Amino acid sequence: MDTIAIISDIHGNVTALQAVLADIQERKVSRILCLGDIVGKGPNSDLAVDLIREHCEEVVTGNWDEFVAGTSGLEVVKWHSAVLGQNRLDYLKSLPFSIEFWMSGKFVRLFHASPRSVNERVQPWDAYEQRLSLFQSSELCQADLPADVAGYGDIHNAYLQHLEGRTLFNVGSVGNPLDLTQASYVLLEGNYGNRSLGRLNIQFVRVPYNIELAVQQAVESEMPDLELYIRELRTAKYRGIKD
Numbered sequence: 001m002d003t004i005a006i007i008s009d010i011h012g013n014v015t016a017l018q019a020v021l022a023d024i025q026e027r028k029v030s031r032i033l034c035l036g037d038i039v040g041k042g043p044n045s046d047l048a049v050d051l052i053r054e055h056c057e058e059v060v061t062g063n064w065d066e067f068v069a070g071t072s073g074l075e076v077v078k079w080h081s082a083v084l085g086q087n088r089l090d091y092l093k094s095l096p097f098s099i100e101f102w103m104s105g106k107f108v109r110l111f112h113a114s115p116r117s118v119n120e121r122v123q124p125w126d127a128y129e130q131r132l133s134l135f136q137s138s139e140l141c142q143a144d145l146p147a148d149v150a151g152y153g154d155i156h157n158a159y160l161q162h163l164e165g166r167t168l169f170n171v172g173s174v175g176n177p178l179d180l181t182q183a184s185y186v187l188l189e190g191n192y193g194n195r196s197l198g199r200l201n202i203q204f205v206r207v208p209y210n211i212e213l214a215v216q217q218a219v220e221s222e223m224p225d226l227e228l229y230i231r232e233l234r235t236a237k238y239r240g241i242k243d
């Protein structure tokens with residue numbers, strides 16, 4: 001049996017990332033995969049990229065990775081790209097779209113938001129057909145094959161559903177969770193690379209971390225949208241929702 005850790009949406013929160021990496025290191029994990037949004041929102045995109053490059057075997061791109069490495073010229077992008085520097089921005093631009101493999105007889109596809117785009121947001125309460133569409137392939141994916149198991153990040157909201165004999169899950173967010181105020185990730189346990197049916201285990205892990213230290217790091221960095229970020233870390237409520 002192989003155990004794979006899947007992390008996502010770090011958003012420059014290195015305190016949360018270090019807590020998750022320490023938790024993973026206590027387990028028998030053979031590889032760590034990352035589903036994007038390493039950068040943006042939080043203060044330490046540079047350190048987050050360095051840790052992800054050091055620890056993750058495969059990494060896909062997220063909407064914030066594309067946004068910060070892009071050419072919009074917005075003030076928030078300028079701030080985060082200055083923190084990153086050119087080498088890390090080049091790394092973000094080089095990231096692939098999906099990770100695909102067989103495990104215990106199931107074809108697994110992992111991506112940031114949807115198999116079609118890093119900007120298509122699908123919540124667990126969205127229309128049935130929209131959730132079902134997350135099993136499809138697209139020209140951005142590798143194999144022209146629907147997924148038996150589809151996993152993603154983006155919404156910062158961990159869940160699992162079985163739809164028409166297929167399994168859909170969201171790993172939640174390491175650095176900016178919007179469901180519980182604890183870092184989130186998933187462990188996938190099974191026979192990696194094996195097309196014969198076998199035991200497959202999907203486990204959701206929540207890791208408490210020092211939120212007030214993360215808040216202090218954000219304050220000291222004088223980052224943009226500071227108050228919105230602090231409120232999200234402390235409450236796990238999305239900034240788009242009014243109190």
Ligand SMILES: [Mn+2]
Binds near residue numbers: 009037062
């Ligand atoms: Mn995100």
